[in-house]
Amino acid sequence: MGEIQAQMVMSTALSCLHPEDSLWVAYQQMQQDDLQHLVVTGADGELQGIVTQTSLLQILDPIQLYETVEVLQQRICQLKVEHRECLQAEEEVSKLKAKLERQIIQQALQLKASNKALEQKLLEGQLTEQKLRMSEREIRGFFEAMTDVVIICDRSGQNIKIAPTHPEDLYQPDTDIVQQTLERLWDEEDSPKYLAQIQRALDTQQIVNFEYKLLNGEESVWFSAKISPITEDKVVWVSRDITERKSAEEELELAREQLEIRVQERTTQIKETNKILITEIRDRKRAEVERQKAETEVRIRAHQQEAIAQLGQRALVERDLESLMDEAVHLAARILQVEYSKVVEFLSNLDAFKLVAGFGWQKGAIVKSRVRATKDSQAGYTLHSSEQVVVSNLQAETRFNGSSLLHQHGVVSGMSVVIQGKQVPFGVLSVHTTRQRKFSQEDVNFLQAISNVLSNAVERQQAEEELSLFFLLSLDLFCIAGFDGYLKRINHHFEDLLGYTEAEFLARPLIEFVHPEDVEATMAMVEKLSDGSPVENFENRYRRQDGSYLWLSWSAIAPEAGFFYAVGRDITEHKRMDEALRNLVLGISSAKGKAFFQSLVAYLAKALDVEYAFVAELVDFEHELVRTVAVCIDGEITDNFNYDLANTPCAHVMDQRMCIYPQNVQQQFPLDTMLSEMEVESCLGIPLVNSAGQTLGLMAVMARKPLSNTRFMEEILQIFAVRAGSELERKQAQEALRESEEKFRQLAENIREVFYISKPDHSELLYISPAYESLFGRPCSSLYQQPQSWIEAIHPEDREFFRAAIQKQTDGVPLNQEYRIIKPDGKVRWIWGRSFPVSDESGQVYRIVGIAEDISKRKRAESLLLGQKQLLQMLATGASLQSVLDQLCNFIEAHAEGFSCSIVLADLEGDKETRGRGDAGTRGLGDGEDKGDKGDKMTRGRGDAGTRGLGDGEDKGDKGDKMTRGRGDAGTRRLGDTGNKKTIPNSPFPIPHSPSPITHSPFPIPHSPTTNNKGQRTNDKRQTTNNKGQRTKD
Known part of the structure; x- marks a missing residue:
């Protein structure tokens, strides 16, 4: 870039910066002049870079440049102080110098006065x-x-x-x-x-x-x-x-030089920093340019394909090859953005080229004359090599020389392709530009596509020209005329078509039968024939005997002096078809979707002069059920309806065959009652297929009268069946997409699992299902605003391990991890997270799709099963009762949120007691009968709540309730057996009545206040009884 002059690449006046200018200078210049770009040039005008507003804003980040600006500001302040001192010194020296000069002048004047006095x-x-x-x-x-x-x-x-x-x-x-x-x-x-x-x-x-x-x-x-x-x-x-003044000046100059050296050193440092920043900006810009370039290429390719399709449609209806080629060169120049384009026809018998169409050339520079088709020219080289020729620099081209026409217009680059004909090449299509340009392969392919369209048109025209010789003996108009303006001989179809007798034709000048508006063109055609040039497809109008006019197309040659031979064809219907087709194309060219189909059937009905026109899509292929997409009856768009194809004229359309019934359609399909109700006499239908060749539906027209020109209708339907099929395919694709999106929405909103889609680095969340709010207890909007906020909900013990697992996702490693989260209300939930990286065509991960499932119940069940298994193993291995009870208490407390556990074992026949442990009161279970009333039996426990003594005996005595005292806060009753099984809440096991003297329960009992036998609350003092029945404090 450093060798390129800025003036060579910029098309407008330059606003330049120099490398030593600061970023602030660039920013002020862009603001003052309202510029979008600033060019950075060197001392010799070479291009060193381009500064944009976006790059300045990225570089001039106040946070990143704060320290640099502060240091520079301090240094600038110091330099200003030094500069101010130097200015003061200069000012003092100037004052002293002025004073001395005044003294010298005064003294000199005094000396002069003294001299004069002495002389006198x-x-x-x-x-x-x-x-x-x-x-x-x-x-x-x-x-x-x-x-x-x-x-x-x-x-x-x-x-x-x-x-x-x-x-x-x-x-x-x-x-x-x-x-x-x-x-x-x-x-x-x-x-x-x-x-x-x-x-x-x-x-x-x-x-x-x-x-x-x-x-x-x-x-x-x-x-x-x-x-x-x-x-x-x-x-x-x-x-x-003035020695002192000179010394001051020298010191001032030395200070100025030192200041310049310091400023230069600081400027060099800033330049180095700028170079680093510019390198980073260039890297970022390069990536952005590559992305934009790819998007632009896609848009250009789509635009080119659309242009080729339109040209292809024009080629189907355009009979004038020269007009088609003229449109082709305009299209090539516009799409490829070049200044010049042309088509030259190869005259094989003369080994020469003749220009037939051109764009951009100066008036008078191109004359439709003949030039030699040698290999020295670009067109000749292209024709003889039959290859696609691309020229990047015409001045450096060694394969051939540029023609004088190209050099006169300053052409530098271009490309050319061969236009094939039926037997031999027709000619060459080429584009040229005055700018040095490297055409891409896509550009060459686009030009080749235009050439292919023209080749098809040329081959079709050449075929028509060959057939015209046979028309001399056909039923078309045939005549021999002289250059004196009179017909010499005609065939009988003149009389049949125009209504005049042969004598009337031969007696009157030929020009009298021509429409007044076509007389001048007809005379020019005759003059052209007199010069020896054949005439093809010349069109004019002839008056019939009844006063109406017919359009005739003529082909004529002059093989001998004084006469010319001509064959004429009636093209009135063709003209009507062109007009109808043109109106039809104009009517539906800009419409899409539903509007397209409605416009299509309306214009079809009008152009084909029928009462009914409709487009239908296949709903059920097996049962041949179709539904109309657009219906036009008597010029009005009506409501759509469904109908069965069985026993109808369009039944064969599903086999991708066109159905044609020009008359008596009701007699051929008597079971189709709709035909008789609508008084249909004729019908014509064509299948609509998608890009894969599958039948999507049909397009049909029906009339209450017989159809006379079915060939014309067939061509019209065939032309628009392709577009209608594409639109129908696009319509069905859009409906399928909407249905898929609706299913996805319903699925995402109704599943319990959390479903999400994000970028690989989790910097942006693309989608999160509503289940996130119920599972994590946080709104979805907060996660969209802060995509990393969900990690804050992960349990601190699992967070770092989970972060490491997430980092592996960018390398294509799926995530399958169980972790805990803490909801805003403090509850802990177990989550099973699974996520899968999604890669693009190049293998790069560009999305993460994941599911988060609540597995808290499963984790609790697993923990319960594990605890039970451990207890069974301890019992099976003969562990001590105390260790089993301790393990049981630990197990119960671990799974009973908010409760603690005590187990009390009592022997009701004696005063023995067995101590358990825990912070909650437990039930004392016994099998004896309590008959005494002399004292209170006490059962010791370590719980905070009183426990009930449960037995199967009968409580007798009237001096007071026996109390079973625990270490809890509440006294408990000793209850007799009622004969029923007891089930403690939140416990998966029933408590059966058992005569065993030792019974325990692994179930949490909620706390309750301690009461005495009169129902009054007692102080929260933990008391027990010894084996003699005396109370002791724990």
Whole structure:
């Protein structure tokens, strides 16, 4: 890119930047000039890059550039301070210089005044000695007060007078200045420049200002001198020491150079940073351009295919080959975006080309003349090689030379293909452009497709031309006419078709039978024949004897002088067909869907002059049931209906055959009652098939009168059956898509599992089913806004492991993971997550599809089964009762949310007790009969709630209720056996009545407050009884 000049690739005036310009300068220029692009050029105008508003906004990210801007701002402030100090120093030096100049001028004026006074005194005569001495003292005092050095000398510098004002600046104190000259007083090498300044002052008689340097010992002293002419041969030289000012200026210049060096260093750093940023921007832009390029290519290909289809339809109805080729070259130039295109016909008998159509060429540059078909031209090379020829640069082409026509129009690139004919190639189709362009294979294919359409049209026309020779002996109009304007001979079809007698035709000039509007064209046709050129497909109108006109198409040749032979055909119906077809195409070209079918049947009925026209789609192939898509009856669109094809004229259409019944259709299908109800006399139908060749439906027309021109109707139906089939296929595809989308929506909204679709990195959620809200307890909208928020619901212990599993999805590894989530209400649920990566054609993962299922119940069941299995294993291995009870308590507490467990084993025949453990009260189960009333039996437990003593005995006694005391907060009754099985809530096991003295239950009992035997609550003190019945604190 660095070698390309920006002016070569930009079509408008450039707004340029230079590499040393900052991004801020680019941003301000784009805002001020309202620009979209800025070109970055080098010192020689070479293109180094392009800056856009989007790239600036990405680069000028305040967060990323904050530190850089802050450092630059500090450095800029420091440089501003230094610059301000330098400016102050310059200002002080300027003030001092101005002051010194004013003093010099004043002193010079004073010296002039003194000189004049002295001259006047000399002229007046001798002054008194006293006045002379007084003047001498005054002058000495004046010189002593001066800070400048004053010298008076002549033009040659020989006679020097030095005023006693700082003479040490000129010579050492011990120097003898008598008879000194400027050359001796100062350096002989520098004396010429001083003499030149003296000479300049004397020549111009004006004050001369300049600066010079003298060596005073080892030091250099700078002076600012003013040389003022006194007479024509003498000057006064006034010098002032400006060494300090020069030192300040040197220091200021040094500071300026250092400032420039620092700015340059910082600019270099910024350039390096810009290069890195530009590289990143280019990479991003390159990816975006590639994506946009792919999308553009798809749109271009679709546009080209549509254009080819339209040209193909035009070729089917267009009889004028030249007009078709003219449209083809316009289409090729427009779609391929080139300036020029043309079609040349190959005249094999003359080995030459003749231009038949062109686009873009200058007026007068192309004459429909003949040129040699040699291999040296692009067209000739294409024809002889029978290959597709692509030219990227005509100047560098070695296969052939460019024609003068191409060079005159500045053609650089182009491509050409052969247009085939029936026996030999017809000619060459080519496109050209003035820009150097590399045509793609798709462009070549598009041009070849246009050539194929033209080839088909040419072959069809050539076939018609061959058949025209046979028409000379056919039932068409045949005649021999002279160039004098009279018919010489006609066949009998003239009389049959036009109604005149042969004598009337031969007696009257031929032009009298021609329509007035066609006379001029007919005369031109005759003149063309007189030049020896054959005439083909010339159309004009002839008047019949009844005053009406017929359209005739003529083919004529002039094989001998004075006469020409012509064959005419009646094309009135063809013209009517062209008109009907044109109106039909115009009527439905822009319509789609339902509007297309309604427009189609309406225009079909009108163009074919029938009462009924309809399009129907197949609903049930097995039972041959169809449903109309659009129906036109007597010019009006009516409602659709279903009907059975059995025993109808269109029954054979399902076999992909056209059905034609020009008359008596009711007699041929007597079981079709609809025909008699609609008074149908004739019928014509054609199948509609999809791109796979399957029958989708049919298109038919019916009339109340016999059909006379069925061939015309067949062609019309065949032409539009393809478009109707495509539209019907698209309609069914859209309906299938809508049905599929509705099924998917119903499925996603009604399944309990969560279904989702996202991008591989989970940066964007494409779909989430409504079950997400009930399972995760969060709204779906929050997940669309923050696609990563669902990970926050995962249990902390499972989160990191789950993240690692997600990362593998981008490599194509499916996810099959069980994990826990915590809902907003604090509940923990087990989830079974399964997701599957979806890859594109290149194997890249571009979507993730997944399902999340609640498996909490399954996990709980698995845990219960595992616990029961462990208990059974402990019992089977002979584990101690205490360890079994401890394991049972742990198991119950793990699965009973909000409860704890105690198990109490009691021996009711004695005062023995067995302690269990747990925080909840348990039931004491016994089998004895409680008959005593002397004391309260106590059953010890470790629960917080009182427990009931359950037995099978009878409670006798009246002194008080026996209490079974636990370690819980509530007293419990001891209940007798009622004979029923007891089932504790939330327990999967019934508690049967058992005589066993040791009974325990693995079921949680809810907490209850402790009460005494009078129903009053007691303090929450955990008490037990010892084996003697005494209460003790736990």
